[in-house]
Amino acid sequence: MKQHSNKPEQVTVAYQLLRWTVLVLPVALIVGSLVALFLWLLDKATKIRFEHGWLLYLLPVAGVLIYWLYRLGGRNAEKGNNLIMDEIHQPGGGVPARMAPLVLLTTVITHLFGGSAGREGTAVQIGGSMAAWTGKTLGLTQRDIRILLMTGIAAGFGAVFGTPIAGTVFALEVLAIGAMRYDALVPCLIAAVLADVVCSAWGISHTHYQILYTSTHLTPYVPFVKADLLLLLKVIVVGVAFGLTSFLFSWLIHAIKHNANTYIKIPWLIPVVGGVMIITMTFIAGTRDYLGLGVYSQSPDGISIVNAFRNTGTISDWSWLWKLVFTAVTLGMGFKGGEVTPLFFMGATLGHTLALLLGAPVDLFAGLGFIAVFAGATNTPLACTLMGVELFGADHVLYFAVACFTAYYFSGHSGIYASQKLVVSKFYSNPESGR
Amino acid sequence: MKQHSNKPEQVTVAYQLLRWTVLVLPVALIVGSLVALFLWLLDKATKIRFEHGWLLYLLPVAGVLIYWLYRLGGRNAEKGNNLIMDEIHQPGGGVPARMAPLVLLTTVITHLFGGSAGREGTAVQIGGSMAAWTGKTLGLTQRDIRILLMTGIAAGFGAVFGTPIAGTVFALEVLAIGAMRYDALVPCLIAAVLADVVCSAWGISHTHYQILYTSTHLTPYVPFVKADLLLLLKVIVVGVAFGLTSFLFSWLIHAIKHNANTYIKIPWLIPVVGGVMIITMTFIAGTRDYLGLGVYSQSPDGISIVNAFRNTGTISDWSWLWKLVFTAVTLGMGFKGGEVTPLFFMGATLGHTLALLLGAPVDLFAGLGFIAVFAGATNTPLACTLMGVELFGADHVLYFAVACFTAYYFSGHSGIYASQKLVVSKFYSNPESGR
Numbered sequence: 001m002k003q004h005s006n007k008p009e010q011v012t013v014a015y016q017l018l019r020w021t022v023l024v025l026p027v028a029l030i031v032g033s034l035v036a037l038f039l040w041l042l043d044k045a046t047k048i049r050f051e052h053g054w055l056l057y058l059l060p061v062a063g064v065l066i067y068w069l070y071r072l073g074g075r076n077a078e079k080g081n082n083l084i085m086d087e088i089h090q091p092g093g094g095v096p097a098r099m100a101p102l103v104l105l106t107t108v109i110t111h112l113f114g115g116s117a118g119r120e121g122t123a124v125q126i127g128g129s130m131a132a133w134t135g136k137t138l139g140l141t142q143r144d145i146r147i148l149l150m151t152g153i154a155a156g157f158g159a160v161f162g163t164p165i166a167g168t169v170f171a172l173e174v175l176a177i178g179a180m181r182y183d184a185l186v187p188c189l190i191a192a193v194l195a196d197v198v199c200s201a202w203g204i205s206h207t208h209y210q211i212l213y214t215s216t217h218l219t220p221y222v223p224f225v226k227a228d229l230l231l232l233l234k235v236i237v238v239g240v241a242f243g244l245t246s247f248l249f250s251w252l253i254h255a256i257k258h259n260a261n262t263y264i265k266i267p268w269l270i271p272v273v274g275g276v277m278i279i280t281m282t283f284i285a286g287t288r289d290y291l292g293l294g295v296y297s298q299s300p301d302g303i304s305i306v307n308a309f310r311n312t313g314t315i316s317d318w319s320w321l322w323k324l325v326f327t328a329v330t331l332g333m334g335f336k337g338g339e340v341t342p343l344f345f346m347g348a349t350l351g352h353t354l355a356l357l358l359g360a361p362v363d364l365f366a367g368l369g370f371i372a373v374f375a376g377a378t379n380t381p382l383a384c385t386l387m388g389v390e391l392f393g394a395d396h397v398l399y400f401a402v403a404c405f406t407a408y409y410f411s412g413h414s415g416i417y418a419s420q421k422l423v424v425s426k427f428y429s430n431p432e433s434g435r
Numbered sequence: 436m437k438q439h440s441n442k443p444e445q446v447t448v449a450y451q452l453l454r455w456t457v458l459v460l461p462v463a464l465i466v467g468s469l470v471a472l473f474l475w476l477l478d479k480a481t482k483i484r485f486e487h488g489w490l491l492y493l494l495p496v497a498g499v500l501i502y503w504l505y506r507l508g509g510r511n512a513e514k515g516n517n518l519i520m521d522e523i524h525q526p527g528g529g530v531p532a533r534m535a536p537l538v539l540l541t542t543v544i545t546h547l548f549g550g551s552a553g554r555e556g557t558a559v560q561i562g563g564s565m566a567a568w569t570g571k572t573l574g575l576t577q578r579d580i581r582i583l584l585m586t587g588i589a590a591g592f593g594a595v596f597g598t599p600i601a602g603t604v605f606a607l608e609v610l611a612i613g614a615m616r617y618d619a620l621v622p623c624l625i626a627a628v629l630a631d632v633v634c635s636a637w638g639i640s641h642t643h644y645q646i647l648y649t650s651t652h653l654t655p656y657v658p659f660v661k662a663d664l665l666l667l668l669k670v671i672v673v674g675v676a677f678g679l680t681s682f683l684f685s686w687l688i689h690a691i692k693h694n695a696n697t698y699i700k701i702p703w704l705i706p707v708v709g710g711v712m713i714i715t716m717t718f719i720a721g722t723r724d725y726l727g728l729g730v731y732s733q734s735p736d737g738i739s740i741v742n743a744f745r746n747t748g749t750i751s752d753w754s755w756l757w758k759l760v761f762t763a764v765t766l767g768m769g770f771k772g773g774e775v776t777p778l779f780f781m782g783a784t785l786g787h788t789l790a791l792l793l794g795a796p797v798d799l800f801a802g803l804g805f806i807a808v809f810a811g812a813t814n815t816p817l818a819c820t821l822m823g824v825e826l827f828g829a830d831h832v833l834y835f836a837v838a839c840f841t842a843y844y845f846s847g848h849s850g851i852y853a854s855q856k857l858v859v860s861k862f863y864s865n866p867e868s869g870r
Contacts (some may be wrong), residue, residue, distance in 0.1 A: 009847045013861060165836045181859050182613040186844050394829030401600045409621050412444045424616050426448060
């Protein structure tokens with residue numbers, strides 16, 4: 001810091017703030033707009049699939065198409081989120097710009113033909129690749145591109161879910177297990193807020209979920225002081241279940257990928273087999289509600305995230321497991337899309353089921369599952385607590401934190417992102433956790 | 436992790452969870468109860484001071500008493516919060532148990548005779564020293580005591596303000612600038628929640644503040660999507676001002692300490708001079724509203740934190756600066772207590788003044804200042820954002836984050852805790868900020 005020693009730190013900080021606001025502006029504009037386009041296309045694809053049920057039978061063909069597109073578009077783009085995280089940890093070959101159109105297109109194809117997948121991975125890859133492209137175009141140094149990559153993650157995440165603060169914290173928290181560095185705190189926040197504003201300026205709105213439950217045990221205004229201890233205990237119990245679900249999902253998706261690559265020697269056959277499996281499973285499950293995004297279902301009383309917040313008897317006891325298997329097969333066998341919306345689905349339906357089992361409020365526990373299974377699978381408990389606040393309000397922030405932290409604690413050290421670094425072990429007493 | 440390789444990680448995690456719940460229980464019980472006692476005594480002391488104005492003139496004598504108590508009680512307890520942080524960074528001689536009664540007693544004395552100070556430092560020291568005592572009594576290893584010290588901070592902070600989640604994140608975030616390690620995430624949360632429950636079970640209630648402002652520019656339910664961009668800009672501007680205020684306070688308190696030790700050769704004379712300064716300044720300011728805690732004032736329409744949230748014309752333009760100087764003198768010259776409630780005061784009154792200047796909602800900006808000056812002075816932007824949510828609700832969480840992150844960014848690298856480590860520089864482009 002010697003070069004700053006003869007002027008106040010604040011001058012440098014002000015300069016950096018202005019500089020990063022300017023640098024982040026194109027990232028936010030491009031990412032916000034592309035995410036808006038993506039969400040619009042996704043909505044169209046889902047509606048077309050609802051209208052034309054036969055599209056599902058073309059899923060194996062769609063798989064070949066996706067394989068072929070990635071083969072054509074360049075192999076390293078296939079590493080997706082992990083490539084972006086690797087480039088932040090240790091700059092290498094860079095994140096290719098073609099990752100954005102590739103992942104956008106193939107995710108929409110996956111959803112059009114009934115694959116079970118999400119949005120966040122796609123949005124983050126759009127964010128990362130467009131940030132890298134902006135950085136390269138502006139001739140920035142590797143160090144600046146690294147920060148810009150983080151702002152890309154924040155922008156993509158913030159825009160796709162309409163939760164800029166969760167997006168900001170996610171971008172910093174996701175890189176490592178057990179630690180967070182504030183390298184790019186303010187640039188990430190600027191990017192996430194602006195990308196969200198841009199995305200909604202395009203007319204995109206986000207589904208809103210409501211938790212109407214308010215405990216009578218709570219005092220007004222300071223509801224957390226007189227906590228409902230029995231409810232708190234139930235929240236810990238479901239938090240453990242959410243963490244184990246995250247663990248199961250991470251394990252299954254890795255196992256499917258590994259076995260597919262081991263036993264299916266012809267690469268393009270992998271998504272074909274995957275597509276056939278999805279079709280078969282749809283017949284066994286007897287419903288199409290586990291296909292696609294799952295935020296809402298074809299019939300208003302189907303199994304969906306929205307309906308998991310309502311106690312209308314539509315969610316079955318094993319809905320969470322069905323969605324888990326559908327998604328692990330879809331993403332493990334080479335289809336594209338994020339993991340997060342399916343994680344919301346698993347969490348919300350499992351929370352719903354456990355609430356009925358434990359005699360707890362269904363909407364609250366669906367909301368807890370929504371954020372906590374995600375927290376466990378991505379090892380981002382703080383981002384998910386903040387997401388709970390952004391989506392559901394502050395009334396239950398204590399339960400959000402308890403559920404997310406517990407799920408994080410019980411989800412193991414693997415998670416869905418292979419490129420996450422392990423900085424602090426979750427076993428506090430181990431030598432690794434010392435300083 | 437070899438010793439765990441033949442059983443699932445979750446078994447170890449479950450064992451650790453149970454183990455830490457048991458270990459943390461006595462810490463939470465003792466700290467929650469002592470903080471309740473402390474808050475009760477503080478309230479009594481404040482009321483007695485209101486009734487007996489002449490007590491202020493004994494402040495210099497009280498200073499000698501405090502000096503003498505610490506002299507008697509052992510010098511290293513005087514290092515306070517910094518000693519606890521040092522012991523977490525690098526275990527040394529341990530945190531003495533006598534720190535708790537010493538700091539409790541001397542803080543109450545400071546408040547009884549009109550020193551301008553807070554509560555959090557005291558609560559954190561009660562938490563840290565009682566955690567260390569528990570660890571020693573139970574014969575724990577240094578590594579476990581280190582984690583227990585963090586839970587003590589979380590418990591003290593969570594109980595004293597009634598904000599367990601902010602307390603949890605504060606305990607992890609305060610140790611270093613620019614980074615957070617999840618060493619003790621779950622034990623800290625358990626400790627903070629339980630200590631808060633214990634404290635309120637003793638009948639202690641916390642002041643509540645209300646931000647009634649809701650922007651008409653916002654869409655219902657998802658208020659942050661259509662953000663009010665002009666208001667956002669104003670929030671950034673006041674965020675910078677809050678950060679500079681944090682910086683000024685940290686600088687002034689260090690400067691006063693340094694100069695007092697340099698120029699006043701007889702140690703017990705330092706608090707005497709400090710007391711005389713406070714009395715003189717009270718006459719110059721023409722009000723006693725800058726003495727003590729400042730949450731509420733002697734007359735209902737005085738200058739106080741509560742009144743900063745109301746637009747009734749009681750807050751003067753320089754109230755924030757008066758409180759800043761009063762507190763820097765009180766704490767810099769050897770009186771005891773925390774810095775945080777005075778930081779709330781400076782922030783809320785500065786926010787109030789700037790809101791009137793910029794044509795912004797007074798209650799919102801008072802709330803932003805409340806959390807953001809604190810965020811800047813302690814370098815804990817995430818804990819303070821969560822504190823905003825816990826105290827004021829989720830409606831304005833975006834503004835909370837923007838104000839706290841901006842203030843953090845502009846407060847420099849010093850802060851009020853000398854034992855904070857600098858891990859990631861706030862200048863993103865510097866070599867130090869590389870991974």
